[in-house]
Amino acid sequence: xxxxxxxxxxxxxxxxxxxxxxxxxxxxxxxxxxxxxxxxxxxxxxxxxxxxxxxxxxxxxxxxxxxxxxxxxxxxxxxxxxxxxxxxxxxxxxxxxxxxxxxxxxxxxxxxxxxxxxxxxxxxxxxxxxxxxxxxxxxxxxxxxxxxxxxxxxxxxxxxxxxxxxxxxxxxxxxxxxxxxxxxxxxxxxxxxxxxxxxxxxxxxxxxxxxxxxxxxxxxxxxxxxxxxxxxxxxxxxxxxxxxxxxxxxxxxxxxxxxxxxxxxxxxxxxxxxxxxxxxxxxxxx
Numbered sequence: 001x002x003x004x005x006x007x008x009x010x011x012x013x014x015x016x017x018x019x020x021x022x023x024x025x026x027x028x029x030x031x032x033x034x035x036x037x038x039x040x041x042x043x044x045x046x047x048x049x050x051x052x053x054x055x056x057x058x059x060x061x062x063x064x065x066x067x068x069x070x071x072x073x074x075x076x077x078x079x080x081x082x083x084x085x086x087x088x089x090x091x092x093x094x095x096x097x098x099x100x101x102x103x104x105x106x107x108x109x110x111x112x113x114x115x116x117x118x119x120x121x122x123x124x125x126x127x128x129x130x131x132x133x134x135x136x137x138x139x140x141x142x143x144x145x146x147x148x149x150x151x152x153x154x155x156x157x158x159x160x161x162x163x164x165x166x167x168x169x170x171x172x173x174x175x176x177x178x179x180x181x182x183x184x185x186x187x188x189x190x191x192x193x194x195x196x197x198x199x200x201x202x203x204x205x206x207x208x209x210x211x212x213x214x215x216x217x218x219x220x221x222x223x224x225x226x227x228x229x230x231x232x233x234x235x236x237x238x239x240x241x242x243x244x245x246x247x248x249x250x251x252x253x254x255x256x257x258x259x260x261x262x263x264x265x266x267x268x269x270x271x272x273x274x275x276x277x278x279x280x281x282x283x284x285x286x
Contacts, residue, residue: 011085014041018081019097023173026071026099029181033077034068042084052083058261074100075262098173103257105170106185113162113186114195120153121204127152132212141217142198145205159186198239232280244284251277 018033018041025031039049053063061076069077078091078100094100101109130151134144163182167174189195209217225233225240233240236250254273258266 008087011087014043015081015085015087015090015093017041019093019099022099023097023176026176028177028184029099029101030071030177031099032068032070035066037068044084053080055083056080060259060261071100075102096170096172098167098176098178101178101181101185103263107257109162109166109182109186110189110195112166113159113189114200116158116162116165117153117195117200120158121201124152126208126211128212131208135212141209142205145201145208149201155190159183159190162186193239194237196234196237196239199234229280229283232276232283235276236280242284244281247277247280247284 018038021037021041022031022033025033035049035053039046042049050063053066056076056079057063061073063076066073074094075091078094081090082088091100091102095102095105127148131144131148134147135141138144138147160183163179163186166172166182167178172178190197206216209215230240233242236242236247236254238246238250242250251273255270257263258269258273260267260270263269
């Protein structure tokens with residue numbers, strides 16, 4: 001807003017103070033900063049504060065009854081501060097301070113987690129005796145493989161390693177609940193099957209079955225789907241047997257990330273999501 005160096009330094013001091021206050025009250029990345037606190041910290045007239053705040057109004061964010069900002073509204077708090085201070089890196093400052101993770105950063109740690117699972121699989125030496133024992137005790141080889149995987153690979157250990165690596169790589173302050181927040185996020189990804197586990201392990205299921213029995217496994221007919229559908233399932237990060245209900249849920253999740261009202265650079269991605277959703281939805285029976 002103003003260009004002289006002293007003003008920018010003043011804004012930097014105010015920003016550090018705002019972040020420090022949030023850090024002091026943050027519990028597992030949950031916090032609340034009231035509008036009255038913000039107005040005092042920013043040394044703004046109330047009318048000016050609300051005038052700028054209302055420029056952020058869109059179909060998702062309505063500040064009419066807003067008395068302050070919770071962690072869920074952190075994106076809009078960052079947008080507000082950027083408008084007031086004229087600084088362009090405030091969202092990054094919030095992330096590095098360990099009090100907020102945007103969709104981009106969550107997608108990054110999710111991809112890191114997937115990569116670490118893949119790495120663990122690629123370096124693992126199959127325990128032939130155990131997998132044979134499990135296979136003899138189950139009807140489907142997939143059930144034996146799943147049991148084997150969770151016996152041999154500690155999800156908690158992979159999650160902890162992923163979080164530690166992510167925080168260090170991006171120089172994120174770990175002392176204000178970020179670790180706990182990210183662990184819950186990755187736990188949910190596993191528990192609610194948002195990680196495409198079957199696709200990640202498909203190569204190893206085939207390989208282990210062949211090594212044990214000297215033949216490829218009989219893949220259920222439902223997985224023998226056209227290449228076009230496979231690519232669409234992969235785009236939406238869905239298992240190959242996903243139904244319309246799961247597709248709709250994933251479609252809404254992606255729109256919350258990329259819709260232009262939320263992500264100013266998300267217009268082309270949103271168009272692609274809508275086009276591919278319509279195509280896959282038309283191909284699914286239920």
